[in-house]
Amino acid sequence: MTLPDSRPEAASPTFADLQIHPAVLRATADVGYETPTAIQAATIPPLMAGSDVVGLAQTGTGKTAAFAIPILSKIDVKSTATQALVLAPTRELALQVAEAFSRYGAHLPQIHVLPIYGGSSYGVQLAGLRRGAQVVVGTPGRVIDHLERGTLDLSHIDYLVLDEADEMLTMGFAEDVERILSETPEYKQVALFSATMPPAIRKLTKKYLHDPFEVTAKAKTATAENISQRYIQVAGPRKMDALTRVLEVEPFEAMIVFVRTKQATEEVAEKLRARGFSAAAINGDIPQAQRERTIAALKEGGSKGIDILVATDVAARGLDVERISHVLNYDIPHDTESYVHRIGRTGRAGRSGTAVLFVSPRERHLLKAIEKATRQTLTEAQLPTVEDVNTQRITKFADSITDTLANPGIDLFRKLVQDYEREHDVPMADIAAALAVQSRDGEAFLMSPEPPPERRERRERPKTTSERPRQSRDFATYRISVGKRHKIGPGAIVGAIANEGGLHRSDFGHIAIGPDFSLVELPAKLPRATLKKLEQTRISGVLIDLRPDRSPAKTKPRRKHAG
DSSP states (O other): OOOOSSSGGGGOOGGGGGGGOOHHHHHHHHHHOOSSOOHHHHHHHHHHTTTOOEEEETTTTTTHHHHHHHHHHOTTTTTOOOOEEOOOOSSSHHHHHHHHHHTTTTTTTOOOOOEEOTSSSSHHHHHHHHHHOOOOOOOOOOHHHHHHTTTOOTTTTOEEEEEEEEHHHHHHHHHHHHHHHHHHSSSSSEEEESSSOHHHHHHHHHHHHHSEEEEEEOOOSSSSSSEEEEEEEGGGGGGHHHHHHHHHHHHHEEEEEEOOHHHHHHHHHHHHHHHHHOOEEOOTTHHHHHHHHHHHHHHHOOSSSSSSSEEOOHTTTOOOTTTEEEEESSSSSHHHHHHHHTTSSGGGGGGOEEEEEEOOOHHHHHHHHHHHHHHOOOOOOOOOOHHHHHHHHHHHHHHHHHHHHTTTTTHHHHHHHHHHHHHHTOHHHHHHHHHHHHHHTOSSSSSSOOOOOOOOOOOOOOSGGSSSSSTTTEEEEEEESOGGTOOOHHHHHHHHHHHHHHHHHGGOOEEEOSSOEEEEEEETTTHHHHHHHHHHHHHOTOOOEEEEOOOOGGSOOOOOOOO
């Protein structure tokens, strides 16, 4: 059965109507959820009733809560056995889903949620599995690694979720997914979510799901028209400098700066205060009384309050402060639903608002996902230059003099300065300049000019093999110990290496698959940390043993492009 994605407003249920566990209901209220989205309202009841579900849904429709809430409502917290397994195509999504389970299960006693994915320490994951995790969220490759090590037991699985199933198949995880499914009990509840329904996904549903309940929900454009949205391309290490420039040049009344972690809220707020901005942090660990004081200070603003709030998604849920004129996404969110909720903190009560998004070159795919889901194109803006910042500082300096001249207390200091001028025979301009330097407490007033940019070779991935030479100076060829006899394709290689090594698809050049080995073009200067992560990478259960290729050209297999 397929349900429409919209229903009359009067018929919209609340979470309290969906028969979910009281502790889970309490957690949804904590994060500011009041009414379920279309896919949540359509999916939660059949999952609560024990049916298998197929959800055709884009990111940004609220699908994570659609399966997390019913699973947490039914799970046995008294048992430490792994009862729910969620498979996700990327480590970012696995982390996001695991965090969502933790939020919705915050009031369930003894609930343990464990993300397992490539690029993370085995030690932490092994300790978590030994302790017992009722919910495991993982990428297919790392899940198979734990199955082969005997450290993950799926024999007690009651709930299995395939999230973004089409993306998993595109990345070459089809065999891994089927292998994992074969390790689970025959009688379990399965939920499959996919943005599209290609034949391969339909085949999977027929093979592993029993009479599934089908739900279709489309993401709506949920961003208000009175909010202008733009993005600035900035590399991670330069984010603080970029944020400082925006704050100095952009006229704003109050701003929320969104970061991804609790620790980052404290770090960013502290750095802003050190730069002279009135900023405070808010996150899930801050006591309610302190949270209320911080929000009150944000509402107050000015000399008695704060103008910048550094927050996580969870901490800012339900925050409604009219004077917030700007939202700045310091860390780009990994799901469009979070983006929509973030920028909804500005433009309140009919006022106009501004949303700014920092995007690193490797995060442009997330920007495209946001634009696709919201059906809105974000305008690219340039980072304010040193000249922009210095011009603004000079203007503010002049304004501060004008404002202070009207202060009644100036008479005393005028007399003191005049006395100093007479006694020391120093020009008034020099005295004023000395006082200005004194007020800076050793800090430079103007920003130094930027050094000339280093010469960098631009590496762009061509659309076809003929568009660039077979060997780019930016790429090096690496050899891996899997080939045709292991029944793998380019998608499986890209998926596994990208997942484990934290690489993007644009980091791959040609891929040549031979009978027993394959050659992969990757960035010539892979960081040592990335190589370390790839040491234990497996494809179809085989250790790839990645190393630089030094074989003669005549022994190399024919090349294919990763795209």
